[in-house]
Amino acid sequence: MALSTVFTEMFGVRYPIALAPMGGAAGGALASAVSRGGGLGMLGGAYGDPEWLAREVPIVAGAGEPWGIGFLTWGIDVAVVERALEYGPRAVMLSFGDPSPYAERVRRAGARWILQVTDLEEARRAVDVGADVIVAQGTESGGHGARRGRSTLPFVPAVVDLAAPVPVLAAGGIADGRGVAAALVLGAAGAVLGTRFQATTEALVDPSVAEALLAGRGQDTERSTVLDIARGSRWPSKYPARTLGHPYLDRWRGREAELAADPRARQDYQDDVARGAVPPQPVWAGEAVDLITDLPSAADLVATLATRTEDALTRAGRR
Numbered sequence: 446m447a448l449s450t451v452f453t454e455m456f457g458v459r460y461p462i463a464l465a466p467m468g469g470a471a472g473g474a475l476a477s478a479v480s481r482g483g484g485l486g487m488l489g490g491a492y493g494d495p496e497w498l499a500r501e502v503p504i505v506a507g508a509g510e511p512w513g514i515g516f517l518t519w520g521i522d523v524a525v526v527e528r529a530l531e532y533g534p535r536a537v538m539l540s541f542g543d544p545s546p547y548a549e550r551v552r553r554a555g556a557r558w559i560l561q562v563t564d565l566e567e568a569r570r571a572v573d574v575g576a577d578v579i580v581a582q583g584t585e586s587g588g589h590g591a592r593r594g595r596s597t598l599p600f601v602p603a604v605v606d607l608a609a610p611v612p613v614l615a616a617g618g619i620a621d622g623r624g625v626a627a628a629l630v631l632g633a634a635g636a637v638l639g640t641r642f643q644a645t646t647e648a649l650v651d652p653s654v655a656e657a658l659l660a661g662r663g664q665d666t667e668r669s670t671v672l673d674i675a676r677g678s679r680w681p682s683k684y685p686a687r688t689l690g691h692p693y694l695d696r697w698r699g700r701e702a703e704l705a706a707d708p709r710a711r712q713d714y715q716d717d718v719a720r721g722a723v724p725p726q727p728v729w730a731g732e733a734v735d736l737i738t739d740l741p742s743a744a745d746l747v748a749t750l751a752t753r754t755e756d757a758l759t760r761a762g763r764r
């Protein structure tokens with residue numbers, strides 16, 4: 446069965462599977478492995494740190510496969526996008542914020558423009574500003590998302606209907622072939638996977654993160670701003686993040702304003718990290734973390750996902 450969709454045709458990839466541009470974790474080796482495996486690898490450009498880009502982009506850009514790069518819209522300026530475009534990505538993905546200042550630059554460079562949205566207003570705006578692809582992110586997602594977000598299952602088809610004929614990718618809670626198949630059945634042209642790709646040999650994560658993902662359960666994940674406040678992150682509070690459990694969540698849940706007003710508590714966090722009492726980074730993980738049971742190479746994972754997607758679609762059509 447061919448898994449050909451508008452997305453695979455647009456990017457010249459074999460499978461309707463994309464790597465989420467996970468800030469820090471999705472470096473050149475991971476993006477390149479996903480593209481080599483037949484998906485679309487996207488670098489996690491985050492705030493566009495020039496040193497990070499100079500190190501990671503050539504790894505994927507030199508590999509001769511289609512690739513993209515994602516940024517946090519609220520944390521960048523036009524110079525960041527222009528610098529990234531100089532490397533010749535096939536796609537630029539923007540998430541969390543107003544993408545309109547970047548439309549012209551991306552289009553002029555001939556790259557495709559992928560916009561991640563978290564509600565129908567953002568989806569409407571993405572269509573209006575001329576997105577080539579829209580990623581509908583549900584609240585099951587690992588990492589950051591909108592406080593007033595929506596669940597993937599009902600959100601994706603609503604965005605598909607609103608955005609047509611612009612292709613939509615589903616994101617949030619997809620970690621195996623059954624999830625990718627479900628995305629296609631909902632009318633999406635593919636799926637974006639983040640958490641699952643963190644547990645691969647190429648991800649730029651500490652081995653303890655991969656271990657935590659293998660042991661983690663969806664019911665232990667939680668969306669919160671506590672860890673961003675504790676670690677003094679720049680993330681705006683309207684974007685909580687889904688992570689595995691953490692001692693600071695238990696300590697400060699429901700007292701976010703108090704934590705924000707308490708510099709000593711933030712110093713305690715730094716001290717706890719320094720002496721190894723808490724992990725150096727929160728473990729960002731989505732609800733599908735239960736489905737992660739191995740630590741493969743990302744290229745092999747893409748091939749397995751594709752085979753299992755075909756199996757799931759075939760099974761779904763049988764009585």
Ligand SMILES: Cc1cc2nc3c(=O)[nH]c(=O)nc-3n(C[C@H](O)[C@H](O)[C@H](O)COP(=O)(O)O)c2cc1C
Pocket residue numbers: 465466467468469470489490491515516517539540561582585586587588589616617618619637638639640641643729730731732733
């Ligand atoms: C570790 C991690 C980091 C992420 N960083 C970013 C990011 O920098 N930019 C972005 O657009 N999305 C980021 N995301 C969200 C993804 O784009 C995507 O919506 C999400 O991973 C999909 O849900 P899943 O994790 O259940 O697959 C991140 C997700 C994770 C798990």
